Every structure is written in C-alpha cells, then in structure tokens.
Amino acid sequence: MRRNEINLISAVFAFFLIFCCQKAAAQYGLEFASHERELDKRTSLSIGEKEAVTLFPKTELSFDLQFKPYQHDYFGYIFRIILNDKLNIDLIYDRRPGIGNHFKLVVGDKFTDIAFNIPGEQLFYKWNPIKLVMDKDKNQLIFTCQGKTYHYSVMLNGFNKFQTFFGLSNYKQFQSSDLPPMRIKDLRIKDGQHLEHHWKLDQATGLQAEDAVGKIKGGVSNPFWIKRQRQEWRMENDYEVSGQANVTFDPKRECVYVVSEDSLVRTFLGSRSSNSWAYQNAPLHIADGSQSLFDPHLGQVHCISIDQKIVSTFDTLSRSWSKPFTYPSRGTNYLSFNKFYSPQDSSIYMVGGYGHFHYQNSVHKYHVPTQQWDSLAYTGDRLFPHYLGALGFCDGKVYLLGGYGSNTGDQMLNPRISNDLMQMDLFGGKFKKINEITFPDQNAVWASSLAVGPGQQLFGLMFPKNKFKSSLQLVSVSLDGQELQELGSMIPFDFHDIKSFADLFYSPASNRYVAVTLYFDSESNKSRVRIYSLLAPAMRYELDESSATSGTKKWVWYASGAVSIAACFILLLQFKGRRRQEDEKEKHVSPFPSVSEEPQQLPIAEATVTIPAKEEICSEDKKSAIYLFRGDIQIINAHGDEITKQFSPLLKELFSLFVVYTIYRGRGISSEKLVELFWSDKSSASANNNRSVNIAKINSLLESVGDVKISKKSGYWCLDGSEQICIDFAEYMKILQQEEKLDRVSLSKLLRILDKGSFLFETDYEWLDVIKDEISIHTTTILNETLRGLALSTDAEFIVEIANRIFHFDSVHEEAMVYKCKALVQLGYHSLAHQCFENFCQVYQQLYGESYGKSYREII
Template structure:
C-alpha cells in the first residue's frame, strides 16, 4: 500500500506539473504509396449524419507530414444526400491565391488560401466548416480568413457522409490523398458538442468517438502516437564487402558504401538506388567508415590506419583513392567534419587488444593528415563511444564507450559514461558530467544527435556484454547528469568488430534513422554486410506498452491508471516467477520421414506475404505483408507459441489441461476454461489474417495447421535442414545461417516450458554445422565462416575453434589463427574458471 501511494502521488505530480501528453493524431499514407495502401478515415461507415436544421460546425486540426514530394490530394470530402460532393483539397497547381481550395460540386472554388511552411509542417492548424441550412450557406474559417458559399440548396433534411483522405463511398470514390495528419475532429450544434473523435489511438482500424459511440473506420492507419515511440522497420538489404554508412541530413539521404557500388536510400520516399563504381572495385577494409561533409556536399570513406580519406564524385561515380593490404588498429572510431578548418576529425578506436584516445585531423584542401595532441582534460582510451557535432561543427560532444585508463584490454577494461566536449578552435577537451550506469552496463552506437535549441542530445545505447542485445535510444541533457529512455528497442546482434550501429536525424522529415550493420566474417575481406534500417518520428516519446484511452483532451488521469497497471502487472509477474516449474514435455509422436531437403533461399527482403518468424524476436505478418506482432497481447503470444511449437514438434499439439497448467495455474477449472475460450477466439482472429493458419481441436489437442504454400515459417525451414543432415550441402548451410542470423529461437521471451525447445535448436544447429565440416573440409574460407556460425550459439565450442584455426593456417594467416586461439582461451577461462589444456600447436596438428 505504501508503494501504491507513492506511485499514485507521483502520477498526480506528473499531471499537475504540466507534463506534455504524447503526440497523437492520424497520419495519412499518400500518393507516394500504391492505391491499396493509402489512408482513409470514414466518420460515417454505417449511416450518414442528419443534423435536422440549424447551424452545424465541423472542425479539426491538421498539418502536413514533411519530407514528401507529392502534396496533391484530398483532405476532406463531404457527400450531401449521396448526390453532391463538397471537397477540401490541396492542388499542386501554382495558384497566386494558394494551394488549398474548397469546392462544392462542379462550382469554382469558393475558398482558396495558403499556409507558410512553418504553419504547414510545424504546427497544428484549426479549420472550421459551418453548414447553415437555415441561411443556405457554407462558411469556411481558417485562421483570420473567412470564406462563404451561398446557393447550395441546403435543407434541414440533408444528410452527410464525411470522409478524410481516400473516400470509399461510391460513386464518389477518390484515392488522391495529401500527406497530412489530423486530430481533434469535432461536430458542434450551437453550444452543444455532438461528436468528438480525438484520434489518439495507437493501433487498430477504429477511430473512437467518445460522446455518442459513432466510431469511424480507418483503412491503412498511420497512428502518430505510436510513431513517436515505435521504431518502424524501413528496409533490409545485403551490401557486398565490408560496408559503411554516412548520412546527408539536409536531403535525408543515407549512403551505403559497398565494394562494387554505392547505395542511396531516401528517408522521405523510402526508395533506394544503386550506383556502380566507374572507378572499379573498391576493396574496403573492415573497420572503414564513411562520413558526409555537409558543408562541401562531399562523401568520404576514411581509414586512419593508412591515413586515407577517399572522396567520391557523385557525378563521375569515381573514388579518388584505393586501399592497400594492411593491418587494422582503429575499429569503431568516431568522426565528424568541421567547417571551421575544412577538416575531418577521427577519434578513439580499438585494435590488437588496445583502446585508443588518438585524435587525427584530415585537412581536406591539402589532402594532408596530422596527429592532434589535444589539451584540457584527458580522455580515457576507448571505443564504442558516441560523438555528435553542433550545427557549425565548432564543438563536438563525446560520450561513453568501453576502455581502460592504460589503454590495454587486459588491464581493468570497463564501460565509460562521461560526457566530454571538444572545442575545435582551441583543440581542448572538457569533462562535463557523467551518466548513471545501469546494472548490466551499456555502450553507444557511433553517433549522437545534438539538439542545441533544447540543450540535449539523443543516442543509442546497448548492452555490449551480450550478443542478442537491443538498441535503446536515450535523451540526455548537455548541461546536467540524467537521461531518459525514449522509443522502444531495436534488435541488435552485437559481435564486437563485426557489428556497427549508427543514429542520424533528418530535420526536414523530423525523423530519426537507425542503421544496423553486421558483417558475415572476421576476415579482412568480408563477403557481405547485412543492413537493417529503422525510423522514428520526432520528438521521441517514452515507450508505452499499453495506454489507457483518453476521454477528452483535458483528461490526464491516464497517468494514474498507467501507474496502477504497472503495479498490478509487476505483482502478477512476481507471482508467476515464484511458482514452481511443473511442466514436463510430452513424449514426441513419431513424425513421417521428411522429404529430401531442397535449399531454401532465405533473404532479408521486405516481407510481402504471410509469414511467421520465430528466430530472433517473434514476428507475424498477414497475407498482405502487414506486421501483426503488436496485436498479440503477452498472454495471446504465449498461447500462440505453446500451440504452434507443440504442433510443429510432435505433429499433435497440446491439450487443454496442459494449457491450463501453464497459463492459468492459479484459476479454478471454470475460470480457466472461460479464459482459455476468450483467448483462443482472439488468437483465431489474428491467425485468420494470415490466410493459411488453421487453429483447431479435431484430435482432442489444440493444434495449428499451416499451409506452407500460403505462410512462410522459418522454424519449418530450420527443421527441413537439420532433419536431413546427411543431405546438407553448402547451400543448405548458408540458408541455415541466414535463418539463425536473426537470433536464437525466440530470443525476446523467456518461459520455463520453452527452455527445452531452445536447447534442442542450439544442439541441432551446431551438430549440423559440425557434420558438414567433417565431411566437407576442403574450402578454408567457408570453414572460417562456418566456425563463426557455431560461435554464435556456443562461444567456447572447441570444435569450432579448431576448425577456424586450421582454416586460417591453411590460408597462411597464422597471426589471425593464434589470435583466435588466444580469444578462445580467455573465454574458456572466464566461463569454466580453469585453463584450456591443449596448446596451439596440438590444435593445428589435429
């Protein structure tokens, strides 16, 4: 009770202090998407509104979404008596009186106005449309401007359909949609508020009307509240070679530098373009980084080991420099361009068991490098730090990382949390303050986004002590300690030098861009780099798992309800963790012999149809490729996984008794049955959207039957490979590696009943890799990659270490072989508390 009082009072304090309600509203997918994906809001899906005379006012707030190129389209369409349309639209014709037009039927526009870019994109604008049947008059008010249309033959018997964006009402259907956002739709009659749609939902196809229950229907919604805390996956692709990235914040273009071509990704339009190099192949070293000089509009690829900054000409598609074979001493450096002295600065890094605090300066006009000896406060040698420069790049902020005072990896390395400021004019560092560490510790993605106006910064943090980790954005002050987590988490496979993450911001689109890179090998010439892109609308908000509905724009009691929900959920979770683990796996039913394995080409292309992914974080997509995952509540999610995994493992399913024992162990038989029925119905409704999953109980066991022609499921692809171990070839091994690169089985959840499934997957994957290695040892390059695949599941697998060391030795890379052996020794001693008994030479001779 004491804890409850503290939380409740804290919630009231937040409310009374005027904390801002998270951004909300409905965004519209516009003409830049295909017709079937554009947004429509129909306030009258069941019947038209009849107002029975008098003066009725329709008002709403609207703004445009920045970063688009095509703004033409409908904002509002009223349909009178199903015979006449009244439209508010934005016309791309360059009219002197403005782009916004209000048109009644085929009449000339009776209202035309314009909004400057500041109002159009950065503020909410309230528009009023008054229908006065008594005066036969239509009045539009926009700010201080008033427009009137007479002679429309308005009557007290008129009825109106009301649609925003795409209009689904025949014969007045439209698909031209402006890239807008709206909220707070009100219909008033005199002083009486008849209907109110706040548009503060986070998901779903219903626009809740809070006064009379006249809910609207939304097609293809873009709920703005979720876009401020929910990272949106944008694209996944594979780049040849050891790729690196840079960002042009002015134009919102991401540059992905590969071995044979440059890939451009436009954040606003979501399009990408590959530009093959006219200068020939660029053999990029691992550890290379790219930077975009926003002042001179130039792209550079930098490699401090060889003191090279290769410039790329976007017109001729040529690099002006190439790398030579060589060693790598500077992984995960930080970098920025400064207009003050026309230079690129490169800081920190790691290589050969040493952390660096070096500062290099590349002077662009003279193409010369120098080592800078900074003054002021000393910087602890580190890598995995984040850095961000001010708009003029006269000041750099550097935070966190992992390192040690001596610079040696062997001597007390630890996470760092200090914020440093580097002054370009004086070339001095100043220590400002320090963030509080978390229990597990954290490092940073490469860049910070600096908000000078609000004296704060944004960065991505992650637990660098785990492979299956996540990126979490934080917001922190430039002037005082303290930080706040904002947004949800992004999956991040962190394998030290093979992984790289970065954060950018586009002011024109008001969106953050997160980039995750993962190379497929620790060799000096990786074959591929996996790239995953995510975006988040600004300003970012703290992640909200479940939000109580807001009844009116002045009701802030949801803070209190959220606190109470957190308390109750915590108690339930505590009780769940305390209960005994009583589950025993049922004996598997013999399965028919699997068909001969055909290698499956698993790609990272965007999902276009129904799919279920169980490796990494669970994801479910409907038949149109829409992500359903967030529609699974925690209970429905566990119910789904229970039935699905038992269905796939033993081809039988799971009994009702077993479901009760696991999910409703604290309820009597009647309550458990009722809860089971309700959640089974919810699960069926979700699975129906895939078009190929059937949940039933024909044999007395709950079972999910999957039509593999309709629904792709990575777990079945995994089973097809590991159950045909004798027939596995190189293509099958690549396919298996692609599946597991998402992560281990259901890495985002921990259930006691799930542990045997996870253990089986790890054992089968490792056994399949080792079986292939014993029978196909001829290709040393592939053996190195295969050993790394095993290490993802077992960091101290002796067989994998032997395979990798021997393969490296065959290629003449003896120092890399010895480094692999030394790293294994260290990890083995850390895990088992004793030395690994075999020496390096005996490993090579086996």
C-alpha cells in the first residue's frame, strides 16, 4: 500500500509513542475469530496449502502469540503442521481446569511430554515468542517458549515438505474447527540460521498474507487484521437498560459500568456479554444532569448530582446505593458538566454545565472520605461558561477543551462555540489558557472526557452540535494545542443534549480507547448503550490529497450524518466474520465501525397487500437508469436496453465505485484511493495509465446512456451528469437525508426502491462492505421508527410492507417480526402470521444456536 510523506511521519511518530510508553501493545498482526463465531466464520491462516513448503534438514518455525482476554472458551488448535500429508504436529490449548499445563504439543494421535503454561498477564497483554525446530538429522523436535526449551524424538527423515495451518483447518483429513481466540504476528521459517520466509501479518486488509522474504503467499479466511483495528472502531456491545443511564469505566479491570434505573451493568472489554447487579432497595431514580464516576481507590461506582449535592455510592455486596436522589427532580443547572477523580486528595472535581438558560464556569469539589462539598474560586485566565466541553486529567494536570456557551453565561446573549484549550492548576487555584484551536466547522463540541494516551497527548471525541444524526470523530491534540489530527473511523451518535451522552476512556492494560454512547428514549423509558473500542496508537483513516500538500488539519463533517444502530442487527453482526475495509474520509459521509456480510434472507411468507400511494422511482422523462437495489448493478441506456454485460468485471467494479462514491460520499474518490484499491502493486506511472485507460473504456460505454461520464472535479473522480438519469440510490439518499419526518409519499417511494432487496446484495467488493452495512443500519433504523408510529387498526397492510423491507436487511429483526405477525392477524391471514413466526424461529436457531425465547401466543 502506498503511503505519502505525512503517512510515513505518522507511522514513525506512532512507533515512537509506543516506545516511550514501553507498551507491548499489538501494533500489527492477525486476530482470529474463534468460538464466538459460527464455524464458517472462524479465522484460518494457511501456509503452503497450494504449494508445500520445503522441509529443510533443520527447519525452524517461529511466531509471536497473544490471547484475547475475557473470552468464554480458549480450547483449540493454535497451529497444525502437516508433513507430506501424513503426520501432524499440533500445538493445542486445553482449557480444562485442574490439568496443570494447558499448552500441549501433539504428534500424530499422541500427546508428547511437551506441555507448559504462560502466565495470564503475559499471555493476554504481551507478545509471546514461540519457536519449533524440526531437526531431520537428529529426528527431533525442539520447542522453545517462555525461555524454556523442550525436546521430543520423532522420525523426520522420510519427510521433505509441509503445510502449516493456524486456527481453523479444512485441509484433507486434518480438518479442525476449534481454535482459541488468539492473535499472531511475525511468522518466520528458517533453513538453519537462514531466513527463508517471513509473513509479518502487518497489513490492514486482504485475504492473503504477504511473504516479505520468499514467494509463498499465505491464505487467510475471515481475517481480523490488527492494523485495521487501529483504524476502525469495533462494536464491543450494544444493549438497552431501564430508565435514564450513566456510564463510567474501570481502566484497571477494563470494564464499563452502566448505571440504570434498576441495575448496575458491567461489561468487560472483549466480552460480548454483560453481567449486572439488580438493586435490592428501591429503584434508583437518577437525577437530571447526574453522571457517574468510578473511584479507583475504593473500587466503587459513584453517581453524582451537583444540584442535589448528593454522591451516591453502589455497594456490590448489598446491591444498594448509599443515598437516594430526590424524585422527581426539578431539572438541572449542570447538564453535561465535566468531572474527574483526584487521587492526591481523594476528591471528585466537577466543572461547568448548563441548565435553565444559563451556562456555568463554576468548580465544585466533593471530598470522598468526609463526604463534604465545596465550591472553589479560581483565578488566572477566565474559564468560558459552557457545557459539552471535554476534560482530561493526568499526573495532577487538568486540561479542558472547547464547549458551547456564552461570555456572560446567559443563553440569550450571543451563545457560541469555544475552541479554548485550558489548563487547570488544581492546587494552585488558577486557570491558564494554552491556545485557541480553530476548526473549519464552527459547530464542533465534545464528548465528556479527554483521554491522555500514549505520548502524553490529549485524545477526544468531537461531533457537530447542530445535527441529530451525528457522528463522533477521535482526534489527538498536542498539549500546547498546536497540533490536531483526526484518527480512526467515525462512530454513529444520535445527539440530543438532554437525552444523549458520549464519553471516551483509555485502557492502558490493553492499550486501546473505549467510547460509550447513551441515548434515552422517553417513550419506552429505556436507554440504549453502545460500547466501542479502538487499538492504540490509533491511525488516520485516510488523508485527503490536499492535506498531504498543505499540511493543514481538516475537520470533515458528514452531511449524510451517522445513524443509530438497531439492536437486533448488531446481534446479527456478532456472527459475521467479514473484515472491515478501509473507507475514505470525505464530506457527506457517514462511516461506521461495523462490517458484515449481506444478511441471510428470511423466507417470510408474503401477504398480498398494496403499498399506499405508490410513487415511481424517477420521473418519466428519465429513460436511462442505474439500479443498485436489484442485487448487482444494472445499467440501462437511453433506449431502455440493459448494457451491464458490456462491462468487464473490472469495469463494472470501477463504475460501481464511481457511482457509489459520487452519491454517497458527495464528491467522488481521490486518485490515491483508486490506486490503493486497484493498482497498489504497480508503479505510479503504470497505475496512472491503468486508471486512464479504464476510465476511457467506461466513458465509451456510457455514451449510449446519455450525457454522463466519469470526470475529475476538485481532485476527485466522480460520475458527472448523474442528475440527468434515474439512479435509485440517488433517490434513496434524497429520501433519507430529509431532515423532517418522512411523510407517507416519501415512505412509499422508499419501499418501492427497496422492493427487490437490499443495497447491492449480490455484489461482493471489499471496499463496499462498510458502506453496505451503513446503508443497512440507516434503512433499518428509519423503517423501524416508522413501524412504531403506525396503528394496527388502520395501517396493517403498510406495516407488512415495511416489515418485509426490514427483513431484506436483517432476517432476525425481532420487532419487525412481531409487527408483521400482528398485522397479518389483523388482516385475517392467521396461517401466514404463524408461518412468519416459524420461519423467524428457524433462522434465529441457525444464527444463535439457541431457540427463540418467546412463543407465538406471547408475541401475538
């Protein structure tokens, strides 16, 4: 993959940060999907499957190993070495308790006496070198790990070649599907002391492992590249809790605590499940404007209300809170305040906030041992009255960044965005303005916390204040405020200042950032919790070409916005092992950190109903068309003839990319990105020639379509003249970008577009995966919200149609199934309703390996 000068500097700088912090964090490598995934979604790395590797007189195979923490099952094969398709040498992990050593070497069908353990802290958080020498002269295996060397005698003279399989293996009679949740990197094969092959596994995408020394490419299925995990946020968990919720984080144990109305929920990073403590006393009616904070000294969770001057602490033994809040509360004066715990004086400090048309710049202190409150006066530079700013605390220094407020604190008097970076001298009683950071978009506000990560830089989550369907962008800020850099992909975030909350944490144990978003639905009285993680040091998702030349830092807002993620769809994503592909950061984009395969279509029985007020997709004067919601791309010329078959596979993929990026990204794709996707293995001149030749071929084929062509505008290749033809995807985007609630006509048109299926559901391009998922999520969210606003008595037919469209995207969408069954019963289709339920249960069983938890009578 080509990198420009800035990318090289960024990579060196990231390495320097980690070196300074002396972290053994995973910089690159391959992570394996294991027991948490279906059998055909687990990860495999094969070396020599097509062309066997030579077994030298003294062959050394080595690699670095690490296990993923907080997984349920670690049993399985780490590697299988197959000699001449006859003899297997296996390294397995036996998770059974009480057996002593868990790592075991197997030869043939016998356990050898080579067995050992790796301490948990070393196994989960550091790289562990593993080395196996196959010595044909001595007919001996020599195994080295943890500074210890083991020997085992075995006849090797008759063998001259071998294959190696890490994780899942489908090779001949040596098949195995059990593997531990692990990570590996730097796989090497030596002939004596001479390095013959080296698979670094340092790439971010792809289904082949590159051999840096030899010519044998490794085959990879269902990969989770670690470098990709430094670019894309991973969804760790997604669930709902009762009532309004607060969130905090324990960095030592790497767990997120969510305070809800009836329980305290704990989620360990890396674990798909959560556990909770149901309250023994009365429900906790969380006060307006309250927040939670983890006390590292006491190991307890505090819930804080500045208005009521209450800090309530949860006792996990008694499952109760120390103090109740006054309920109902009378609003708050401190919405979205910032807080931190100071170990130097065992106190909680709280800064800023908003309420009753007034912005705060006050500082409050709560001394935990004595439970005493105090209001503090600070001198120095004046702190701008605000809320929605970010605060970070490290080594006794406090940093505050941004926010929204006014000079006087009065909401009526010229409220504005603040870009001040301030330092708070905690015990000196002064504020100092470090710098003022100017962003091109003046609507930038922040998630609550600044994380101080590797290199003593500040890391925060920024988002636009003026959008509901918003998105969070991780940025790094130097301590002097001179440098700012966007890192990683975007996180979807529904922003409403009194209903939503976002926070950022840093976990030094596993060297990753943790982002949590909350959204309270007052109608259902539930809060949706979404937890994401990103490995550090985070990498830029992609640089704009202009950034490479000017060196300026650009904050790019995404006009299409980010979208909420439906709960059932995220459950489905847990079983999908497709890798995420790098996505370009452009304006009018809504990238998300989740990638999946096209969902399996649910065989729901259809009822014959009519879509109310059907609308044609485009006006009648547009004869030429491009369809993207009919499986594969379909191209219709001005005479009504389909010309898709005239496009070669490469031209069709290129044209699909131009169409999608033009409409979805808003301005096309850069030359650098094109080369990276299609011609990264060629020289610059050759890549440019290939690009020019193929674009010319596409434009020649488009002559029969009309006045459309691929051209370059403002440095980006796009489909010029797209407004002259009918493109269902363009009409789809117009509908979903409407700020107002969709009316019945727009909804009917949307259903018409989705009539044949989901977006490009028969198309499998790596660059398309993320976009397909975003569209699926956005569409499912819109349609599900629509379902909730319809009445069974009058809208039953419309409900069935909407549910059918949801099933195009999510075959186990429980709410859509319930609505459809009830609507079919309302229409008198009782057998179809029952068949719908049975089909749902069947697919649910296939996906999750367990029966659906409700009966037909219960959902009806």
